[in-house]
Amino acid sequence: MATVPHRLLGISGSLRSQSSNTAVLKTLSDRLSNQAEMSLFALNEIPLYNADLEAQMPASVAALKNAIAQADGLIICSPEYNYGTSGVLKNALDWASRPGFNSTLKNKPVLIMTSSPGVLGGVRAQAQLRETLSATLSRVIRGPQIVIPSVNEKIQDGSFTDEKTIDFMLAAVDDLIREIKAAS
Numbered sequence: 001m002a003t004v005p006h007r008l009l010g011i012s013g014s015l016r017s018q019s020s021n022t023a024v025l026k027t028l029s030d031r032l033s034n035q036a037e038m039s040l041f042a043l044n045e046i047p048l049y050n051a052d053l054e055a056q057m058p059a060s061v062a063a064l065k066n067a068i069a070q071a072d073g074l075i076i077c078s079p080e081y082n083y084g085t086s087g088v089l090k091n092a093l094d095w096a097s098r099p100g101f102n103s104t105l106k107n108k109p110v111l112i113m114t115s116s117p118g119v120l121g122g123v124r125a126q127a128q129l130r131e132t133l134s135a136t137l138s139r140v141i142r143g144p145q146i147v148i149p150s151v152n153e154k155i156q157d158g159s160f161t162d163e164k165t166i167d168f169m170l171a172a173v174d175d176l177i178r179e180i181k182a183a184s
């Protein structure tokens, strides 16, 4: 009997057209087994968080919240900016976290990854993201942590090429699917 694949939503913390983080997510999406399928949600249209706008939710924010609600699990891939996550991603998570402690992120299984041209692979941004997501009551996959150093040397023609890391990411997706099954 054919099984329905788990629906994953990929969110990149970078808006850059040539973003390494987006390339990592796209490659992972192409390499998923038939257990799961992933679509990407681009954050380009999300405005800066403003509580005054909550009563008349911007269409892009409603679309983000809906995409998160429809997904069985999230995969976030973020760059590191000044030892933290990108403002773009933090802003989107702030929108998605409303209403506080009872948002579409509550109980959502989430896999976090970071990548950077630097040697630490964005590990400090990852720690910050974990902290932020704990405030949203989402179910963050504990580990092993996926940090991708020297990412700029591992992208070719828009694809991520480090097979060892791809295997590592696929094992983490298995952990995410286990968490999805436990959550449902």
Ligand SMILES: Cc1cc2nc3c(=O)[nH]c(=O)nc-3n(C[C@H](O)[C@H](O)[C@H](O)COP(=O)(O)O)c2cc1C
Residues within 6 Å of the ligand: 014, 015, 016, 018, 019, 020, 021, 022, 079, 080, 081, 082, 083, 084, 115, 116, 117, 118, 119, 120, 121, 122
């Ligand atoms: C404002 C700014 C701050 C940055 N700070 C860091 C940093 O703290 N650590 C790091 O590893 N890379 C840092 N970088 C480099 C980013 O990791 C790099 O630009 C990365 O490729 C961005 O991700 P993307 O390719 O997905 O757009 C910084 C870049 C910018 C523009």
